[in-house]
Amino acid sequence: MEACSGSQHWARKLMAMGHQVKLMPAKFVKAFLMGNKNDAADARAIWMAVQQPGKSVAVKTETQQAVLGLHRMREQLVKFRTMQINSLRGLLTEYGEVMGKVGRRWTRRYRMYWSGWWTVSRRF
Structure with missing residues (x-):
């Protein structure tokens, strides 16, 4: 097959x-x-x-497929999170707020900026 x-x-x-x-x-x-x-x-x-002699794909058990599915979902979530953070960084740059790369410090700064963002968005 x-x-x-x-x-x-x-x-x-x-x-x-x-x-x-x-x-x-x-x-x-x-x-x-x-x-x-x-x-x-x-x-x-x-x-x-x-x-022909060649490599075939191994038939996976349901457990192996479930674990592979979890890994794929995690990978998609990580990509989506990165996309959202990069989008937010670009948006904040438009208001003069330059943020560094992703990390734990970034999450803390994000919360700080988000609380201030609400007041900025009300002005418009």
């Missing part, structure tokens, strides 16, 4: 039925794709890719 959304679930189901499962990375399968992309061409490319 081509490793894509839902492939881990189906791999576990097929293994429970006694089938031998091999998940192939999509970029590896794409090298074997000939002609236009359609279901038949995809199936042929996967069939050819599976027969």
